[in-house]
Amino acid sequence: MLKAPIKENEEERLKALKDYNVLDTPPDIDLDEITLIASYICKTPIALISLIDTNRQWFKSKQGLSAEETPREVSFCGHAIYQDDIFIIENALNDDRFKDNPLVINKPNVTFYAGSPLITPSGHKIGTLCVIDSKPSKLDEQQKLILKALSNQVIKLFELRKQNQKIIDNQKAFIHNSKMISLGEMASGVAHEINNPLMIINGKIQLLSESFSENEEINKTEIINDLNIILNASNRIAKVVKSLRHFSKNSEYEKKEKVSFLKILEDTLLLCEEKIKKKGIEIKYDHSYRMNDMFINCKPTLFSQAILNLIMNAYESLEKSDKKIIEIKIKNEAKYVKISILDSGPGIPSEIQDKIMEPFFTTKEVGASSGLGLSTSKGIIEEHNGKFYLDKNSKNTCFVIELPH
Ligand SMILES: Nc1ncnc2c1ncn2[C@@H]1O[C@H](COP(=O)(O)OP(=O)(O)O)[C@@H](O)[C@H]1O
Ligand SMILES: [Mg+2]
Structure with a gap:
């Protein structure tokens, strides 16, 4: 042989x-x-x-x-x-x-x-x-020709699969890069989240020190009350810092887990709530989500990045609106969890609706915004095998996430 x-x-x-x-x-x-x-x-x-x-x-x-x-x-x-x-x-x-x-x-x-x-x-x-x-x-000659053509098709399929994998890998790298860009955009905003509780701490300490030095009659209950306020404010700062640390971690290898949607939402809001409230914007969501066992299957840090991008867009859209409301809804459907993020802003003109998800598309001032928010969110949600779209039938701007159970 x-x-x-x-x-x-x-x-x-x-x-x-x-x-x-x-x-x-x-x-x-x-x-x-x-x-x-x-x-x-x-x-x-x-x-x-x-x-x-x-x-x-x-x-x-x-x-x-x-x-x-x-x-x-x-x-x-x-x-x-x-x-x-x-x-x-x-x-x-x-x-x-x-x-x-x-x-x-x-x-x-x-x-x-x-x-x-x-x-x-x-x-x-x-x-x-x-x-x-x-x-x-x-x-015969025809059979040979077809066998050869089929073997060419095999290689073409192998090539296509290889290119596809490359695109998926690039997309993942892209998501993680643009995550860092959004993080940078957010960093200045986070100052508010820390400044507010810091001012509370400062104010309370000043008052306490004044009352001590002026030798006023010291009311124990009032002091304990003030100390509690200081403790709460400093806890809040600790939480913001923790959340920020979490966000900047490389989430490329993060694992999916079942987490309460409310927990994700509250962790996300830690990074932007003060800033939003300062502009007189009301954030509406049902606090019973936790009770209702609204758990979602996701990579928590990565997913909250997607939510944060949408909340920031809603926040930016309300700049000139009289009615300022951001509403987050969640509903359990048979095959998926449906999360909607709505705002009372001016909406998105129909002629740009099909473009907004493209990377780098922005209607904001040059240099002010990267135009990566929606495409990053879309990439993250697709990485979770979910769907992400603008609800064109909604009266206000409404972005929808459908996340499989
Ligand atoms: N909630 C919203 N209300 C109005 N327009 C929006 C909203 N969200 C997104 N857009 C539009 O989509 C564009 C792209 O959004 P995004 O990808 O987050 O980039 P950026 O916010 O950096 O412009 C925005 O510039 C804006 O025109
Ligand atoms: Mg944006």
Whole structure:
């Protein structure tokens, strides 16, 4: 038996194969359809997509065969990858190179073999699309042409999958980069969140120190009351700092968990509530959400980033409005949780509604805003397999998140 050879360029060839990340992955319906067509067109019971790894051939798709892989040295495909055209053995029993091959002598009793190499755009042959029969056979010109065309389609699918993965990876990197940009935009706002409780602490300490120095009659209950106010204010600062720390953490590897939506909302509001209230804006949400067991399945920090972007947009839209309300609603539907963020602002003109989700689209002053808020939120929600859209039927601006349970 002639063993399948290993020739020069093997290292690069293997790298080209591994770049597709396809070895030992589950079956793929599109590739299975290609082997199905190949077996039908070539009239053979077996059709395979065989990938030639270091020491084995592994079958990404298979018709008419149950084996997952075989050693490389006995493989026919291991020969086919060194051909430029289809490699055909019409009758292995008459071929000195193959007649004593274990795949010929034993099951599946390969007798007829035709393999069209899978050639990557860089010219590496990573495997074959092959058809096999246990009796001798032939391919006519048309069958050869189709087998070759199908093997080209296999590589095209591999390429598409690879590009897709790249886009997904880039999108993830993009979300995390733009998260840092929004964080920067937010940092100045957070000063308010800390300043307000700080002023309370200052004021109370000043009053206390005055009453001590003026030797007034000291009322114990009043002092305890004031100390409690100071404690609450300092706790609030601690919470804001904690929340800010949380936000700036790299959430790329954050895990999904079941968390109360109210907890997420309150943690998010910690970073913007003072600023919002200072502008006379009322924030409405139902405090019974916690009671109602409104739990959502999400990456908490990442998800609250999406919510924060929407709340900040609502806040910015209310600048010139007389009625200033931001409302956050949550509703449990059969398949998903629906979260709506509404504001009483001027709404979004219909001619820009289809553009607002594009990265860098902004109607705000140049340099004032990145135009990344909505696209980041959309990316985050899609990372959670959810849907994010503008409710065009709503009277006011209403953004909707649908998050699967
Ligand atoms: N709640 C809202 N009310 C009115 N317009 C909005 C609202 N949210 C978003 N927009 C519009 O969508 C655009 C894009 O929003 P976004 O992606 O957050 O970027 P940015 O806020 O930096 O402009 C905004 O410039 C604004 O025109
Ligand atoms: Mg924004």
